[in-house]
Amino acid sequence: MLASAAGTTAAVCSRRLARLRDAGVLRGQQALIDWRALGWEVEVSLRVTLDKTRSNAFDEFIAAARDVPEVLEIQTFLGQVDARLSVIARDMAHYQQVYRDRILTLPHIADIEALMHVAKLKSDETLPL
Amino acid sequence: MIELDATDRAILRALSHDATASSGALARELGLSQPAAWRRMKRLSEGGAIRGRRVVLDAEKAGFGVTVFMGIKLGAKGRHGMEDFERAVMAIPEVQTVEHVLGAYDYRLRIVARDISDFERVLRRRIMTLPGAASVDANVLLTEERRPGPL
Numbered sequence: 001m002l003a004s005a006a007g008t009t010a011a012v013c014s015r016r017l018a019r020l021r022d023a024g025v026l027r028g029q030q031a032l033i034d035w036r037a038l039g040w041e042v043e044v045s046l047r048v049t050l051d052k053t054r055s056n057a058f059d060e061f062i063a064a065a066r067d068v069p070e071v072l073e074i075q076t077f078l079g080q081v082d083a084r085l086s087v088i089a090r091d092m093a094h095y096q097q098v099y100r101d102r103i104l105t106l107p108h109i110a111d112i113e114a115l116m117h118v119a120k121l122k123s124d125e126t127l128p129l
Numbered sequence: 130m131i132e133l134d135a136t137d138r139a140i141l142r143a144l145s146h147d148a149t150a151s152s153g154a155l156a157r158e159l160g161l162s163q164p165a166a167w168r169r170m171k172r173l174s175e176g177g178a179i180r181g182r183r184v185v186l187d188a189e190k191a192g193f194g195v196t197v198f199m200g201i202k203l204g205a206k207g208r209h210g211m212e213d214f215e216r217a218v219m220a221i222p223e224v225q226t227v228e229h230v231l232g233a234y235d236y237r238l239r240i241v242a243r244d245i246s247d248f249e250r251v252l253r254r255r256i257m258t259l260p261g262a263a264s265v266d267a268n269v270l271l272t273e274e275r276r277p278g279p280l
Contacts, residue, residue, distance in 0.1 A: 025190045027185040028149070028185050029148040030146065031141070031148040032183055033179060035278065038130065040279070066274075066276065070278075072278050074273070076270075080266065088278065114232055115230040115234060116231040118228075121229060122219045125183065127241060
């Protein structure tokens with residue numbers, strides 16, 4: 001199937017795939033969990049500004065965020081925002097509880113801004129090759 | 130909503146790490162029989178607990194060294210043209226994800242580019258020309274990690 005899409009033969013195609021795997025371009029496949037179907041209705045992006053007067057603010061913040069099970073993604077940035085957490089919760093009441101008890105207690109937060117997810121319109125994460 | 134027990138959660142955890150794991154391998158890991166593991170995997174995927182697979186590509190090794198997250202706010206007039214905006218933004222190949230959000234921005238985009246000058250090209254030719262976009266804000270991704278989540 002891949003071979004016909006790329007206009008080549010199956011043998012060439014499997015050699016190419018092996019080469020991409022060896023080079024580390026293809027790193028594997030992951031199942032994507034549908035958190036909504038499992039009862040996790042709320043998804044929020046938290047954009048965090050850290051107190052950068054503290055030398056290890058990034059490391060300590062990230063290490064503490066890893067201990068919060070509701071955190072799905074941790075990203076760091078160059079820009080206005082220092083870090084972003086993607087957080088899920090069962091409903092708004094649960095979100096409020098996670099936010100108060102687990103997020104606001106993370107170290108070195110100077111400012112935090114929330115974006116509530118309404119819909120994912122595109123999420124294929126393909127590369128424009 | 131699908132009810133999960135501890136074994137289901139362990140299976141989801143394993144598959145979200147490696148979607149190609151066989152029922153035999155999972156059965157050995159979790160101390161189940163192979164048919165039992167297979168039945169559970171089938172129930173989880175048919176019940177909708179798994180919405181698909183993601184091929185994990187190393188964007189940098191594939192020549193895409195820059196990932197930028199952009200927040201976009203539509204102008205007052207733009208709100209009538211949400212559909213036009215959405216159609217146009219989803220058609221941009223460098224835009225990997227589009228999320229409709231509530232808060233300081235209306236949309237959140239994940240954009241890949243080969244390097245900063247390639248990103249500038251995408252920004253000027255594709256993003257700035259989107260219908261209805263009033264203000265944009267950009268943050269360049271430095272590190273990213275995905276967590277297993279509450280399983």
